[in-house]
Amino acid sequence: MEIITTIFTNAFYVLVFPGLLFVAIVGLLLAGIDRKVLARMQKRVGPPLIQPFYDFFKLMGKETIIPHAANRRVFLAAPVVGFVSLVVMMLFIPIFGFSPLSTNADLIILLYLLTIPAVALIVGGSASGSPYAGIGISREMVTMMAYELPLVIVLLTVARKVGGSTLCFSLSEISLFQQAEGSLITNWSLIPAAIAMLLVIPAEVGTQPFDVAEAETEICEGPLVEYSGAPLAIFKLNTAIKMFIMTALFTVLFFGGIDTGFIALNALVLVAICAVLTVICMTLIHAICARLKIEHLFKFYWTVVTVLAAISLILVWLGL
Amino acid sequence: MITVNYIVSVFLIVLGLYTVCTKKNLIKIVLGLGIIDYGVNLLIVSIGWNDGGTAPIFTVTDLLNGVSSKFFVDPVPQALTLTSIVIGACVTAMALSLVIMVYRKYKTLNADEVRRLRG
């Protein structure tokens, strides 16, 4: 009996909340907010808020074309693998204290899980056999190398700050620490790290001006060029979910101190913060910047953003 | 005087390393390896040396009387040296055979030209 309950609880976690259904809905919602706000910023009316849902279901119903040059299995499996890893990632991120999967290694696991959707995109694009995709995956990989360095430093900074002399890679503990000591964003030495993290988010998600990998005007969506139908829908969904995951991770790392006492309310607060963050770090930058060249992107992340993150790490290391 | 041995052995090792690092002729490089080997062999043999000691060979009478009164040179380094000489000869033979093959293939013995694997 107990086993059945466990299975049902876990299945609920995985499939409904905070897993599959929840991330999908919130992710697509965030994508809708992004599009709507962007349109308003550009003095357009913009699509309805739930346009990403329409797009998703429309694509699901379209025919899936697999080109001759593609490796069928890898081509089809790639989006699903990326999607699954995103869902699993959400299970690690605590919603202000509630987290179905908690270990003492969350941060490193997340760091690697975050690479999986990008790798899935790369491998899928590679498997499609298109030269456009070849260029796209190269750029995607360079983007990944670019943002990984500052991201690592930000995560180590937080781990050091929370853990003190013993380091702490557990997100639940980071959450608890902030509930006791106040949110980390209130700590001035961590503000450079927070800014660095905000700059990492758009590159991780792949929105303008950091969407060099998908640059639809020059290389026809790069890795996605041969995708159509359901796999394309899942890739689009992945991007939307990534928005949510990254902003949620930011929230946990820097705004972890909020707790209303109810899970549902907490989740709502989380979504609200994520929406604000989405607007700040994705929509706003999207509206005001043109796309970078890949070598500029790389240089930007390994100089400006890395220095910002490193300043925080050094400050935290000195005990400030 | 035994100090000379150590000085000479270090000198030989350094000379050999110098040869390997600077000489461009492949055969000279192999000779450099040989010189290093000789230096090391000299070093090992010198370590076993005891001033005024006899050869470590004993008759039955010696053994029955107990050999502790006898003063002899350490036999172990000599065994090591023998092994090392054999290995050194093998290295030289192997390296020279490779040099011959390299010469057949590259038509040169200049180390600066035998560099298809680089970067």
Next chain:
Amino acid sequence: MINFTHFPVIAVMGLFLCAFLVEIFGAKNKYIRNTIALVAAFGAFALIAALIKPVFVDGNVISYWMGNWTPVGGYAIGIGYEIDALNLFFALLVVTTVLLSGIYSVKYMERDHHLGHYYTLYLMLSGSVLGLVLTGDIFNMFVMIEIMTFASVALTAFRNNKLGALEGAFKYLIIGSVGSSLTLSGIALLYAQCHTLNMSQLSAALATGLSPTTILAFALMFAGFGVKSYIVPFHAPAADAYMAAPTSVSMLFSGMVNKAGVYGMIRLTYVIFRAMDLSSVQLLLVTLGTVTMFIGVTMALAQHNFKRLLAFHSISQIGYVITAIGLGTALGLSSGIFHAMNHTLFKGLLFLTAGAVLYATGTCDLDRLGGLSKRMPKTTICFLIGAFSISGLPPFNGFASKWMIYQSTFAKATETGNFGYAFATIVALVVSVMTLASFIKVTQAVFFGQLPENLKEVREVPLLMRIPMWIMSALCILSGVFYNFVAKYLLTPATNAAFNVTNYIDKMMGEGYAAANGITETAIGFSPLDLWNPVLWLILFAIVLISVCIVILTGEKERGRTLVKTDADPEDGKYATFFGGEASTHSHVGGSDLFWGFKHDFKGYFKFIQGMHSGVVNDYALWVVVATALITVFMFIFVR
């Protein structure tokens, strides 16, 4: 009750004996030849595997004196074998590699001539590495190193009609011999001070402190084992040799030959000199390891040859191992040897797939391959497993060991307050991403993308070559998912054995010998951390994967359509690759075209580092000499 004490020596001798039997009886008949070689490899595997229970489970240390020359009056003159959990751990890696490589060789080498010679050298290499990791006598270790170098050189030059085989072998021989000479001088100096060659007795004799002579010996042997484990700056000939050797031998090189160097390094620093509580030695090892992993991976990014790229990754991964063992903590050492084991598995797997590509297509040039996943799907899957493992993606084994390495380096940093160790963590993480990048490059350049015209007829490799690849893949996944079992039954005993010097000495020299010489280290009782629960994680992964797949597949079927039109008209533009409206032509983005954005920003660095790998043997020798001199100076100034 079986007497286990004879097993190790029989395993080593069996390999050496069969090395000559192969040449005598198997020179003409390939069945006899293969049978002898495989029986020897399997025999060694069985004999070493039989020691798992007494050593790992029961915690015994097996000591064996050749010709029963037991120590007299506290002096060990005879050659002794001593097997504790640390030796056995590395011996297991060796025999596994030998067995799998042996199976692979049967088909892979069948097109070559003089296979009698090949198997002789192959078994001698195996026997010497096995002897190296099992022996308890330091001069015996040197002899084994020399046999190993010979066999490696000869095997590198085995396909001497191939580009660079002779050249690679020659460089390997020169640098290897210089390294061996350094080791031998160190051994001679140690003998001069301690009058013994037995490692246990040396450890006891060195307990009183280091004299200038022993410091010099330490520096020379450190450099010597550094050459054998190919850490930067001793690494250059390794890349050439790994590339030029037949792939089954490259697998031996990266799977066990450089692990032998790592083993020697651990034995030297942890047991003989017991120097790992000196922060200067820790700093030296961690610095060398960090530099090694970075230079290795950046060089790999610049390569155009599949096997040479893998060779530079070997160097890079050994950097991880050296960094981890250089921390001097129990967690560091266990993560280091775990990564050494994982490296044996995934790098062996990757070399086998490279060999499969070479076997099927006849080239390893990344710019001339492409689209092979359609022709060799099984090899592709094995390659992807290996590539994800080495890049450290969960749930593969590279993730577990790399995670432990990050944890241990960062823990060390917080413990000592030294920011340098945190820097090592950051470098390790970034190198991990770069590793992924270079494997993406291989994936795109070899397995995906478009198939060149001349490779249309390529066929999947034979079953006998695929079996070792499947075994390796399975081990990669199992040791990643069931990390806890590996940590409990393999890493913990090995780590405890390396720290428990007293036990090591006493089992060899008699009870109380260590205490009489003032050594008091005993078992530290290290137990692995409960890091995460990968089984639960895997179950979740499986649930979601299955459910999503079902949704997609059934959804498609209901609408009465199939996902793929395999019988679609090839002329139908709908299924052709999109070329922006142009006519479809062969257009493949090759390996060297990838990552130019990255290379552009680092062009100064790449120009410098590629210029350093000049290919001139003198330069490489000069690196070795300069590095040895620097290490010696460092030791004299900082090691007390």
